[in-house]
Amino acid sequence: MREGIDYRPRRAAERVNDAMSDTRVIVLNGARQVGKSTLAEKVLREHGGVARLLDECTTRAAAAADPSAFVRHDGLMLIDEVQRVPDLWLEIKHVVDHDQRPGQFLLTGSARLLALRSLPDALPGRSETVELWPFSQGEIEGTPDGFVDAAFAEGAGLRAGTGELRKKDYLARACRGGYPEALRRESPRRRARFFNDYLADLIARDVKQVADIERAGDMRKLMSLLAAQTTGLLSFNRLSNDLEVTAPTARRYVEILETIYLVRTVPAWSANATTRALATPKVFFVDSGIAAHLGAGEGPLLENFVLGELARQLTWSETFASLHHYRDRDQYEVDAVLEDNTGRVIGIEVKAAESVRADDFRGLRLLQRRLGDRFLAGFVLYSGEHSESFGDGMTCLPISALWTC
Incomplete structure (x- = not known):
């Protein structure tokens, strides 16, 4: 045992x-x-x-x-x-x-x-x-991990305790990731060795189990390319150019990485009320420590971290909901859109900053205007300490609300 x-x-x-x-x-x-x-x-x-x-x-x-x-x-x-x-x-x-x-x-x-x-x-x-999945923050800390259920139950009335973490603390958690072996290694240098060996093992063993890939080096390059655009729109044409393969081949390579649980694609969300929405998915790494190891920037890394925590919670929450993102041709976007089985929607924006402005709710308010009663609440998760109402169903919460609610 x-x-x-x-x-x-x-x-x-x-x-x-x-x-x-x-x-x-x-x-x-x-x-x-x-x-x-x-x-x-x-x-x-x-x-x-x-x-x-x-x-x-x-x-x-x-x-x-x-x-x-x-x-x-x-x-x-x-x-x-x-x-x-x-x-x-x-x-x-x-x-x-x-x-x-x-x-x-x-x-x-x-x-x-x-x-x-x-x-x-x-x-x-x-x-x-x-x-x-790799450990959630609540599993690591022994805290509730109940944001998804609380958001659908309480809507914009949801509040969290004063956040004690700041941007540097969230980045440290994102870089640490949630693999049990990575958590046991306190030194960033030793964790980096684990991540490097882990990726090499995935290519040598798991990739070969699910597909016949002649150019195994393409997979390591693809991982780095995806880290560079993590949480951004997934362009198979751009990947195909960088890898010098066809777009269908690039798509197949990404599907392989999904099959072995390295990355997860987030489908675009749209409804009849939002006809200008783009249909392009985006991608994030199942473990934010891998994304950090491969060079993801600070802002995308924190969004990857949040998407990963949400995706984990959806595997055990009492609320049956699906994870999407929203972006339209007018440059309105929402980082995460949660829709439950009855069609109710929670919108979430992720901000690395330690303060929040009214303009940070721009995309959330667009969805609210177009969806009406279906839009339950909009949240900006940020690196600051307070929960504050911004009126009309909009609230900012510390990122730690994900695992403390």
């Missing part, structure tokens, strides 16, 4: 345990080295069962040689890194089609399993996928 004295509880654990009571197959998915195996083994110890680790050569060979015998078991079976033997997928499907008991399989993987072409079939109606 990998749990030790520095083990931090994960919010994903509650979702896994809930799924164990009513779902046949639970898929724990996420980036390499975010703690999937540690969490999975903790669940296994609590529920009992057997573990099969496909990182082990002999175990992997046995799974490939006789998938049917490999998945035969009583109780719960943990299969770690299940994407390494795609033939197991159909055998698992066969087992749970004939035995509908919940909590039979807990599968972990370091890529978006259902996006892999090598997997023969999905498990609709039989499985639940739980995403595990």
Whole structure:
């Protein structure tokens, strides 16, 4: 068991345990080295069962040689890194089609399993996928991590305690990131070594698992290019020129980085009331420490940091909402747009400054005018200390409100 004295509880654990009571197959998915195996083994110890680790050569060979015998078991079976033997997928499907008991399989993987072409079939109606991200700030600090739910529940009335952090503190947190190994390394120089080795390992192992890439050096260059434009509009034509590949190839490369959980694209948001909206997505890194290591500038890095915290919360919040961004041809923009299942919208702007001006709400007020009652509240998250109302549903909050509310 990998749990030790520095083990931090994960919010994903509650979702896994809930799924164990009513779902046949639970898929724990996420980036390499975010703690999937540690969490999975903790669940296994609590529920009992057997573990099969496909990182082990002999175990992997046995799974490939006789998938049917490999998945035969009583109780719960943990299969770690299940994407390494795609033939197991159909055998698992066969087992749970004939035995509908919940909590039979807990599968972990370091890529978006259902996006892999090598997997023969999905498990609709039989499985639940739980995403595990690098640590959130609330998981690190032991604080609520409840901004998304609080924003939809309280709207513009949401307030946070006085923020004790300033711009330099937020930048330090963004540069640290949330990988467990990075958190254990107090020296920035030692963290940089971890990030460098991590990226090299991704290219050498994970990229090759999901795609046949002849020019592996293109992937490292692409990572640096994406860091240079993190949280900006994603131009595949510009990437194709810089990489000297076609635009479809550049798009495929970005999709590979999404599949292995290095980056996440944020779709553009639009509605009939905002017909001048652009349809271009933007991109951010799943871990802000990687973005910093690759050279992201201060402003984009803090926005990446905030988008990452929001995306983490959406995996466990009681509110079912999706993350978008907004930009139109008149240069109005909103960094993050959260829309829940009923169509209510929360708009969020991120400012690195330690003060806020009325003009910082320009994009938020545009959305409010066009959406009317659908627009619940607009927030500017900034590096200052106070929560203040700017009238008509607009509020500024310290960035730390993300994890202290």
